Amino acid sequence: MGPARVFAATSGRVLTVVAAVAALAALVGSAASGGLGELLRYGAIPVLGLVVVWALFWYPQVEVSDGEIVLRNVLRTVHIPWPTFRGADTRLSLTIDTTDGRFTAWAAPARSAMGARADAAAPGRPRLGPPRRGRSESDGHTADVVALEIAARRESLERAGHLRPGPPPTGVHVTTTWHLRMIAVVSVLGALAVAGAVLG
Structure with missing residues (x-):
């Protein structure tokens, strides 16, 4: 076992910084x-664009810890306790199978279209590929890399006796939190x- 690992896209953060500069x-x-009148009429447009870019490319991440898997997506965050975990699929993006359904990680897309076609052509072969050397944790955010970390963490928990096969304990479920403030701001x-464009 070990510390929590967080996977996010550095490229998405760079894009957000560029969007912030453009909005400013x-x-x-x-x-x-x-003057102020022009700013009030049209100022919401670049700010809206910045918030949308931030929500799509900076905010999402996947966290893997000894207690749970956390999928922080654009509109909601999903907390997946280990006893509910049943498997991971990486064909299109990281999708976690649980006793409460399937949940997709926005921050962990498939590694490439070519890799996805290769997996589809060889269904008997494991879908997980090794992470590329020389990539930082924030860069190595593809579904394959995150799924490998999930598999390794689950194995360590099982070896330590903290995770046993079978249904989850009573009351242990996947929980979802909607990002209401973000939705309200957008x-x-x-x-x-819209009002500025119509009135302007």
Whole structure:
């Protein structure tokens, strides 16, 4: 066993920084060309774009720890206790099979279209490929890499006697938390952007 490992995309964070710079430039340009009125009418548009990019490419991640697997997706976070875990599929993206259903990780896509076709052509072969050398944890966020970590963590828990086969204990279930504040912020900014475009 060991510390929790978090998988997220460095490329997505770079894209978010670029979007932030672009949004700031748009806001400054609006204020400089049309003053406060222009900023109020159209300022919600670049801010909305930044929030959407952040929600899609910065915020999502997968965390694997001794207690659970956490899938932080765009609209909700899924907590998967180990006793509910039944397997992982990596053909299209990381999908976790549990006693409460199947859950997909937004932050762990399939490694490539070519790899997915190779897996489909050889269904008897394990779908998990080794991580590439020289990649940091945040870069190695493909479904294969995360699934390998999940398999290794599960094996260590079983060897230590913390995880046993069979149904989960009574009351142990997958839990889901919706990102209500994020949804509300996107909804408000979307409404302001539409209103500004219509009134402008």
